[in-house]
Amino acid sequence: MAEQDRSSSSAKRAAKPTINDVARLAGVSKKTVSRVINRSALLNSETRERVERVIDELGYVPNPQARALALRRNFLIGLIHDNPNAQTVLNVQQGILEALQGTEFELVVRPVDRRSPLMLEDVRAFLSRQRLFGVMLLPPISENDVLAALCDELGCRYVRMGSAELDDPDHLVASNDREAVREATTYLVDQGHRLIGLIEGPRGFRSASERRAGFEQAIEAAGIELPRNFIAEGNYTFESGIQAANRLLDLAPAPTAIFASNDEMAAGVVHAANQRGLSVPENLSVIGFDDTAIAAHIWPPLTTVRWPIIPMARSAALKLVGNPAERKGASEPSLFLSSLVRRASVAPPRG
């Protein structure tokens, strides 16, 4: 029977005024009201005011579903991510929403599982069902070229956030991870460290290889030769940081400083050091990357590289929704600079 449910609460709701109501009360046609809504230039200012007055009186709000249908595009921005770090994801959401503030766009979130073989099909179904205005791709999944091609194929605009040149500037907002890591590593060298370990991100990630490249450039510039096993691999989680730190600290000689490719893993390093009775920074210096909340909240507060994720996300969102006619989107910056934040987890090595 599939009878409509007219629950008390929905029955209470007064019928929303439509464009027809406005037109009737203002004594004009729908089209004219539509022109007012869309700020068309060819309109008598007297007529415009009259319509606007009626709109205010009625509290009329255009129905986004109807507009979406007629315009053949909706006002939804998707955020596709598989980032394991909650603070990063939330910061990105914040940045996007700052950019969307005052527009008619809304943010739809879509976490995916990078390792699932169904991931691409999942995204395809999502995109072709919803016909989003555009999507933002967060690292690490933003590095997936197949995914970007899929968006293109489905006619969905996209912007990728990343740590390197992944795409052309219209589709990219990136940060200079390599230089930032070089700076951080050089800072360790300047403090007197010669035995410096690196915990890098998983193989196959541009962010991982960019950060490693910065590390190696700084080490080389300092004339240091490091054993191969001073570079350990992690997967950006706290637990992998502990494991990688234990591998490094088991070496002889062991590193006196460790650069971890994100804050979570750096927190894992501090955790592992504490478990071994090593105190930070007296016995071991640690630097992280991202400057998420955890960096400031552990003891000792973490020296880390501040990754300007909120401005990056804001800029990426503006690229997406910026009026293409004005090329406003293209004028949004595509490269952001990370910088070292010095807190208390670094000290000169003990004599």
Add this chain to the structure above:
Amino acid sequence: MAEQDRSSSSAKRAAKPTINDVARLAGVSKKTVSRVINRSALLNSETRERVERVIDELGYVPNPQARALALRRNFLIGLIHDNPNAQTVLNVQQGILEALQGTEFELVVRPVDRRSPLMLEDVRAFLSRQRLFGVMLLPPISENDVLAALCDELGCRYVRMGSAELDDPDHLVASNDREAVREATTYLVDQGHRLIGLIEGPRGFRSASERRAGFEQAIEAAGIELPRNFIAEGNYTFESGIQAANRLLDLAPAPTAIFASNDEMAAGVVHAANQRGLSVPENLSVIGFDDTAIAAHIWPPLTTVRWPIIPMARSAALKLVGNPAERKGASEPSLFLSSLVRRASVAPPRG
């Protein structure tokens, strides 16, 4: 002039097949196709199969905007929150999306500023513009009765998540914070602590007063008389945890154990203790609340109360979208149980 932009990428996009295309190729009417899509019972199975074959061939996907317009309801669930804890918010998003998995619903996020005088107007604009299917309200803003009334007024279903009876079971998913805190406090008493401090949440929050009530019940049951100033107020942030801990640790006698009403503040307590040269748990026992990632990631790992936020969010989402005809939503549990997770931040007081 406002010419349509036919950029190369959108021109490439093949026109999506519509219900008319399917109907024409299958030799039936639109309505019949619609019946197939909506699994209407009164349908010849032969016809159904024929239509389904055409749908598969064409890769037809119904346009959600058109459906939303015709049905006068869209398929968007809103998440309204002002929770300061990133992990909590992301866990809630995860729980909701688990419930929405396989449905046609999408999740739209909407952070708000509880302290802004424009908050209610902001939400009103959001709800009346988007006409969401329903919204989920996260604590602490879920405790705002005016907000819930606003949702009702705008004909928007809602479910509140909270720590106490805020509403009727159809609109609420809650946890038994009071009992859980009583259990945690009793655990401290059983370890031999008599000088136990409480860092409570901000005044006016049900979660804060529920947790405080549980604390006081346990203290009273143990026959302990505590000075008034053993209860300090925080605002659920890391920094406020540090400040409150310093106030408590400045007392004479100082507490030998501190219960903090969330993990962030508990992390602040550990931080403050370390700064004072006190080690946890040898000199000070600490218990937190929530069991977010930070609890396991600091040193020492935090004993805390596990708040089953993901199942709560999942259940809340099912309440929202569950078929009202089947009363499926109402059968979703409304009360969830928190329980103590014992890690390494509690030890008997030093003789």
Add this chain to the structure above:
DNA sequence: GCATCGTTGGAAACCGGTGTCAGTCTAGGC
């Protein structure tokens, strides 16, 4: 005075679905 032009506003079609209701077809009862 008349043709031309740019501005303004309306009628009607359209976007892609769903609801209503009437019509066809078949089976079963008499």
Add this chain to the structure above:
DNA sequence: GCCTAGACTGACACCGGTTTCCAACGATGC
């Protein structure tokens, strides 16, 4: 064999906007 109920299907209006096309209008050029 006729009638009727029930199963199935389709024609058509409608959801609330936008767009196309055209007409009315006043201003201008000759």
